[in-house]
Amino acid sequence: MNKQQLFENIKRKKSFLCVGLDTDIKKIPAHLLKEEDPIFAFNKAIIDATADLCIAYKPNLAFYESMGVKGWIAFEKTVNYIKENYPDQFIIADAKRGDIGNTSEMYARSFFDELNIDSVTVAPYMGEDSVKPFLIYPEKWVILLALTSNKGSHDFQLTEDVNGERLFEKVLKTSQQWASDEQMMYVVGATQGKMFLDIRKHVPNHFLLVPGVGAQGGSLEEVCKYGMNKMCGLIVNSSRGIIYADKTEKFAEEARKSAKAVQTEMEEQLKAIL
Numbered sequence: 001m002n003k004q005q006l007f008e009n010i011k012r013k014k015s016f017l018c019v020g021l022d023t024d025i026k027k028i029p030a031h032l033l034k035e036e037d038p039i040f041a042f043n044k045a046i047i048d049a050t051a052d053l054c055i056a057y058k059p060n061l062a063f064y065e066s067m068g069v070k071g072w073i074a075f076e077k078t079v080n081y082i083k084e085n086y087p088d089q090f091i092i093a094d095a096k097r098g099d100i101g102n103t104s105e106m107y108a109r110s111f112f113d114e115l116n117i118d119s120v121t122v123a124p125y126m127g128e129d130s131v132k133p134f135l136i137y138p139e140k141w142v143i144l145l146a147l148t149s150n151k152g153s154h155d156f157q158l159t160e161d162v163n164g165e166r167l168f169e170k171v172l173k174t175s176q177q178w179a180s181d182e183q184m185m186y187v188v189g190a191t192q193g194k195m196f197l198d199i200r201k202h203v204p205n206h207f208l209l210v211p212g213v214g215a216q217g218g219s220l221e222e223v224c225k226y227g228m229n230k231m232c233g234l235i236v237n238s239s240r241g242i243i244y245a246d247k248t249e250k251f252a253e254e255a256r257k258s259a260k261a262v263q264t265e266m267e268e269q270l271k272a273i274l
């Protein structure tokens with residue numbers, strides 16, 4: 001999917017919501033445990049209940065890998081289910097990969113060749129040769145960690161060099177030499193508030209993947225105020241706040257209500273640019 005198609009989906013659905021499929025066997029409703037593949041059964045119900053309200057799904061690999069082979073199978077089935085039934089959805093493998101070149105090549109192959117996923121999150125710490133292997137795939141995206149939503153983002157990302165340049169700014173500046181805004185996005189946490197102004201000074205036109213609303217308490221209003229651009233430029237993720245809205249047989253219905261509440265707020269925010 002290219003940038004224009006992403007924007008068209010945002011306009012059509014009046015939403016820039018990404019539903020995070022952080023599916024934890026210990027948190028899903030008990031009645032699903034009798035299913036052959038409880039993780040997939042849960043995901044399928046959540047996807048069917050929310051697909052018209054969101055433009056993206058973000059399974060986080062940790063939740064699947066922690067289940068071994070069964071988890072990987074559930075992940076693959078989930079990706080295929082989205083692709084077959086909701087082909088307009090942008091799929092993000094939140095895997096935070098990145099390694100020496102030949103190893104990154106293998107990571108890229110598994111997400112882009114094997115699974116045909118739209119995008120993968122990548123850590124920038126190992127530099128250009130660790131990111132480039134992900135960039136040889138047309139219309140596939142690298143989503144590079146820039147300024148994350150957690151408290152630890154202060155430990156390295158905000159440290160300054162002798163010229164006063166912060167590490168996340170160096171990441172934004174340097175990585176723009178590797179790919180354009182047609183192939184690269186950045187992760188910026190919703191909890192970072194006004195810092196979106198600084199982010200936008202460096203990357204006015206890029207899409208940003210923004211986790212941290214809902215369970216982490218980030219403000220959607222602030223994200224939009226400081227981070228929205230003329231193509232929206234935001235994919236805002238909520239995982240726990242949507243998928244675990246309820247633990248009963250009504251879980252999918254309640255997840256839909258939570259997603260609808262976020263989408264309604266997004267529709268309002270989009271009036272500023274549409």
Ligand SMILES: O=c1ccn([C@@H]2O[C@H](COP(=O)(O)O)[C@@H](O)[C@H]2O)c(=O)[nH]1
Pocket residue numbers: 020022060094147148149150187188189211212213214215216237238239240241
């Ligand atoms: O800076 C980051 C980068 C990634 N994440 C991931 O996003 C979701 C957030 O889940 P919630 O339940 O909505 O808090 C999760 O997969 C994180 O690993 C992030 O939160 N912050």
